[in-house]
Amino acid sequence: MAGNHLEQHGRISITEAARVFGISTNTIRRRVKKGQITPFQRSLHGERPRYVFDISDLVRVFGEPEAIVGDIKLAPHKGDSDMPRQVPNLKETEIKDVLEAAASLESLRKDHDVLKAKFEAQSKHLQDLQLLLTPRLTHSDPIGHRAARYFGEIARAFKGDKN
Structure with a gap:
């Protein structure tokens, strides 16, 4: 029933659009972010909102598909419009x-x-x-000399030397 309602308004889901036009769903999402395609929100009671796309928007952006969705023929008849189309x-x-x-x-x-x-x-x-x-140790440190002398005196004291 929801499918018939969508078909009457000429709108299809992102998955159907990707399959019909031979593109990925990410490509469609990118075009939505760029503002080239307008999504419509469809929400069924108790389900998360889903987006559907107007077929004419998809044709304007992606060109004419050679496929049929449900009972809708997406390829137009010749002489469909007197207006010239600029389909990329x-x-x-x-x-x-x-x-x-x-x-x-x-x-x-x-x-x-x-x-x-x-x-x-x-x-x-x-x-x-x-x-x-x-710290740089390039020159001998006077504190280091004193410490060495002190430790030397301690070592001699333990040995019993008195120099």
């Missing part, structure tokens, strides 16, 4: 998506390189600070 070629949209993903990847690589350079600079700075804070 699916290949063009896929290429555009791939190019956008490549640009995003390149941007992430640049960000990674910048962060890596900052990390290396901070690591070098930390090493320099550690070197500054580490």
Whole structure:
């Protein structure tokens, strides 16, 4: 019954749309986030809300499918409209998506390189600070000489030497 109601309004679920148009559900979700497709909420009593999509929106974004959903033929008849249609070629949209993903990847690589350079600079700075804070033992320490002399005197006292 719910299926007939949806068919009367020309709306299908995201799963059906993905199957009919030969795309993934994630592609449809991405287009919703970009504002290219408007979802409609369908909620049945006691179930979580589900979204359905207007077939004309899907055709406008993804092009004409060659499939039938239920009793609805999605491929239009010739002479269906006098208005010229501008339906993007699916290949063009896929290429555009791939190019956008490549640009995003390149941007992430640049960000990674910048962060890596900052990390290396901070690591070098930390090493320099550690070197500054580490005591240097290049010259003999007068306190060390006195301590050695003192321990030497103690050692001789235990042996019985009186020098």
